[in-house]
Amino acid sequence: HIFSGFDSSGGHWIGTSGGWDGKSFTGNWRETTSDSKVRPGRCTFNFSSGFTSLTVECQLFTKGKWWVCRKGKATKIE
DSSP: OEEEEEOTTSOEEEEEEEEEETTEEEEEEEEEOTTSOEEEEEEEEEEOGGGSEEEEEEEEEETTEEEEEEEEEEEOOO
């Protein structure tokens, strides 16, 4: 799987699927900012038993370490 996108500031990103580990999935991506800086990123999705809800945390690598840039959660609605 490959995904891509862009934002209104002129930046864009492209990612590839990472892999499954039990009930967790990690996706890896690369962001190119409008001033041509490239930063790696990753998002980890942790699913509940039965896959009825999940939490997600996304991180960017900058200044020599991983920084949380997004967090979220979702629940399946029937």
